[in-house]
Amino acid sequence: MHHDVIVLGAGLAGLSAARDLAAAGTDVLVLEARDRVGGRVEQTRTPDGRTVQLGGEVVGQGHTAYLQLAKELGLDLVPSYVAEPGRMTRATPEGLSAGDPPHWFGPGDTAQHAALSGEFSALAATVDPDDPWSHPDAAALDRLSVAGWLRSRRASPAVVRLWDIGQLALAGGSYERISLLAALRKSAAVPGSGTGDYDYDDWEGLRLAEGSATLAEVMGRELGPRVRLGAPVAAVGIRPGRCTVRLATGEILTAGAVVSALPVGPLRSVAVTGVSDARIASLHRQRQAVAAKFVAVYRDPFWRDDNRNGLSESEGVLGSTWPQGEGILSALVPPERYGVLLGTPSQLRIPELLAEVMAMFGDEAVRPTACHLRLWGSDPWTQGYVTQWPPGEVMAVGPLHGTHEPPFYVCGSDQWVAGYMEGAVRTGRAAAEEALRRG
Missing domain, CATH: 3.50.50.60 (FAD/NAD(P)-binding domain)
Structure with a gap:
């Protein structure tokens, strides 16, 4: 036909x-x-009626095409996890911290991080997201990694680490291997508040009430x-x-x-x-970045008991966690750790991921009512996550x-x-x- x-x-x-x-x-x-x-947007429901999102979940105010389409379809948007009370958790092999500054920061690191965030935003404002190739320094900016740029600005190892753990949380790949021009282009497309390379409110502050x-x-x-x-x-x-x-x-x-x-x-x-x-x-x-998504469903948001908001950045196999809904925790496995996940016997993958969540939020983490793992990088119809x-x-x-x-x-x-x-x-x-x- x-x-x-x-x-x-x-x-x-x-x-x-x-x-x-x-x-x-x-x-x-x-x-x-x-x-x-x-495609990479998928959801299911719990027996008590909660929506569990197994794929893409959140958008921000800068995502105007998505917001317009949702409006045309009569779908309501509500605040995402950014409205969750409590402190963010950061987990590294040598320690754990909640809130800012992260546990590896020393004197002067906070001020340097703020200054470099402003410098990055100013540089991003010079890039046309629709035509980054027209930038007079396009080739030079593209050759340099974001981490390389940070070091060229005399960033301390602690500041470079904070930027990198944040990027790994997004499962797009380490800033040691991401083009500065690409990162600037991305930031220019959703300029937001101008507070650095990625603002959670600007990018992830909204979700569809009925699930993405x-x-x-x-x-x-x-x-x-x-x-x-x-x-x-x-x-x-x-x-x-x-x-x-x-x-x-x-x-x-x-x-x-x-x-x-x-x-x-x-x-x-x-x-x-x-x-x-x-x-x-x-x-x-x-x-595409080879990544996986993990979702654990609990009876209630137990992380609130310790004034945590469920949001984390981690150097384990998991790169991040966040609460997608009441008692439902999402997580991403970044490309650098995807091989570790695949190398884990299938019957041990979920228990080991839950053990990482437990290390951040407590013993209740190993008692979910359901778990879901989506290996986007190995799915023949996706073969990856973000570009x-x-x-x-x-x-x-x-x-x-x-x-x-x-x-x-x-x-x-x-x-x-x-x-x-x-x-x-x-x-x-x-x-x-x-x-x-x-x-």
């Missing part, structure tokens, strides 16, 4: 694109490899039979007027245009022809990043720079707009 547009992937990007295309009267078909919509996957579920219901599940794509041929999409089963579909909303990892497994070598090279050059930008990678991927080559359009978390749910919605809607503009 021939369609106006075929969208590859039913995550937030693909659904957002398909929704706008369908609303404009386009005959659109969405192909999804999984047996559900949502509700956004995907509502769009999936709207699209109805336009979404075809269990349909992995093997090959795409791009040709003006008649593109072809071959499924893994061998079935061939045709369309006037194709929108790829696949993560860059799985996309590398799809044979794409009819697209310029330069655009394919840019797409294939991108990489990862090692030094030199922004220039190597180049200004074709996030661009289209009609009738081949590209969208997804990987095609923007700040917030993977925001990036999905923003680029999905932009791809639909561009496809409609070109008729």
